[in-house]
Amino acid sequence: xxxxxxxxxxITGLGIVCSVAxxxxxFAAALAAGASGLRxxxxxxxxxxxxxxxxxxxxxxxxxxxxPAHLLGTAARAAGRSPWPLRAAAAAALEAWEAAGxxxxxxxxxxxxxxxxxxxxxxxxxxxxxxxxxxxxxYLPARYALHHQDTDHVGTLSHIxxxxxxxxxxxxxxxxxxxxxxxxxxxxxxxxxxxxxxxxALVELSLLQTRGYLTLGAMAAAGPPGTPPPGAPFDADHRxxxxxxxxxxxxxxxxxxxxxRGRAASAVLRGHGSALDGNQLADPSAAGEARAMRTxxxxxxxxxxxxxxxxxxxxxxxxxxxxxxxxxxxALGDEAGTPWINSTKAVTGHCLAxxxxxxxxxxVLQLERGFVHPTPGLRRPIDPGYRFAGTAAxxxxxxxxxxxxFGFGGFNTSLLLARPDA
Amino acid sequence: xxxxxxxxxxDTLRRNALDVVPELDPAAFAxxxxxxxxxxxxxxxxxxxxxxxxxxxxxxxxxxxxxGYDIATLVDVMLKHA
Numbered sequence: 328x329x330x331x332x333x334x335x336x337x338i339t340g341l342g343i344v345c346s347v348a349x350x351x352x353x354f355a356a357a358l359a360a361g362a363s364g365l366r367x368x369x370x371x372x373x374x375x376x377x378x379x380x381x382x383x384x385x386x387x388x389x390x391x392x393x394x395p396a397h398l399l400g401t402a403a404r405a406a407g408r409s410p411w412p413l414r415a416a417a418a419a420a421l422e423a424w425e426a427a428g429x430x431x432x433x434x435x436x437x438x439x440x441x442x443x444x445x446x447x448x449x450x451x452x453x454x455x456x457x458x459x460x461x462x463x464x465x466y467l468p469a470r471y472a473l474h475h476q477d478t479d480h481v482g483t484l485s486h487i488x489x490x491x492x493x494x495x496x497x498x499x500x501x502x503x504x505x506x507x508x509x510x511x512x513x514x515x516x517x518x519x520x521x522x523x524x525x526x527x528a529l530v531e532l533s534l535l536q537t538r539g540y541l542t543l544g545a546m547a548a549a550g551p552p553g554t555p556p557p558g559a560p561f562d563a564d565h566r567x568x569x570x571x572x573x574x575x576x577x578x579x580x581x582x583x584x585x586x587x588r589g590r591a592a593s594a595v596l597r598g599h600g601s602a603l604d605g606n607q608l609a610d611p612s613a614a615g616e617a618r619a620m621r622t623x624x625x626x627x628x629x630x631x632x633x634x635x636x637x638x639x640x641x642x643x644x645x646x647x648x649x650x651x652x653x654x655x656x657x658a659l660g661d662e663a664g665t666p667w668i669n670s671t672k673a674v675t676g677h678c679l680a681x682x683x684x685x686x687x688x689x690x691v692l693q694l695e696r697g698f699v700h701p702t703p704g705l706r707r708p709i710d711p712g713y714r715f716a717g718t719a720a721x722x723x724x725x726x727x728x729x730x731x732x733f734g735f736g737g738f739n740t741s742l743l744l745a746r747p748d749a
Numbered sequence: 750x751x752x753x754x755x756x757x758x759x760d761t762l763r764r765n766a767l768d769v770v771p772e773l774d775p776a777a778f779a780x781x782x783x784x785x786x787x788x789x790x791x792x793x794x795x796x797x798x799x800x801x802x803x804x805x806x807x808x809x810x811x812x813x814x815x816x817g818y819d820i821a822t823l824v825d826v827m828l829k830h831a
Binding site: 404407408459462463465466467468469470473 | 772811
């Protein structure tokens, strides 16, 4: 490759609403404590465990923000009648906006981008509206024409925040979050925007979507009474993923913009990799996953031994977990056992479209605050040759971390995040 | 033909308008005003009418609604199909 690599984007703001916390500080505390939002569903035919967001209220979320009244008023009006996953995304976006100080040290709105990660986000909403339509088509709620579109996230969030640069949704199944971060980073690296909000959209699964994952055996089913709960990612008792709900946001920003605004980045996105397998199926490929990780390392100009931590895709799929460990061996070689590894999905559930953004937030928090969170429930790792974080948080100061995200249909992605001083 | 009164339709429209647009001034909701004048955008207006039809069990064919109806005319159109 010729020429200088583009200057990497920094991360100047984070926001989250998930099962274990409805703000970033609460999320950091839950990670450090090894809390888990996963709870039994009590339905034999359904998933064994889910990590749902309980008791979310946009009013309460807005009341917690120290933002100008006109901004909070616009948020209440614009998102007030939105489906609740979008209200949660608005809350997370406002938290990240405040953290980045975009209300007090503004950037040019034409130079702010908005990437929403996730697709097929509205099937549950459609499922909910169908009985009204069946009673009479005239009763279909008038906002349906807006609400059934994934891009309603882009419209509503840009309306609230006054964002007038580039915007779009980005999809890649469970790799959507990482693909959103990569897309946002490219907009910043290419100079198309100075600041880019990347929003991982909260997935509320429809009955059909849930059943689809169960039918394939990808999601861990509850089973008849007495069936033991599924094991954590990388545990010998793992038998499929458990879904979680989260909206998460990272603010990516060029170093020049952050400097102009007087803001410090809490982490830097030093590299990223994205590669397809050329495979329509749900079969993961160690070679494809390793290619994504190696690309991220190469773009960052780093050697395998410099990676101190890997936030795995780690869904608790037996095949997926084994394949990812094999991919780590391919990508990192003899150093595969060196970095700490864990799975945030044991804390948040598998947040599907937003997983990559949730895990980018988790990775940044661990780099910034100097710990590696445990993988709650991981008792008997399937392979002793890796450095799994134990049952409690480890004091650790990794400088460089990989965060993986893979998706059905052969999507492989990896982010390389760094402490600013590393 | 049901026994719906003008007052019932008017009150239902007003309640739904206040639900959809909480900042709307209830005192300004008057028969000779249009929903646009009260600060309702096009999506708000469609939602207020749809919610009111559903609540009252009325179906007005979609082509019978026109832009710029005042509230009294909206009530008339709904009563015609009640």
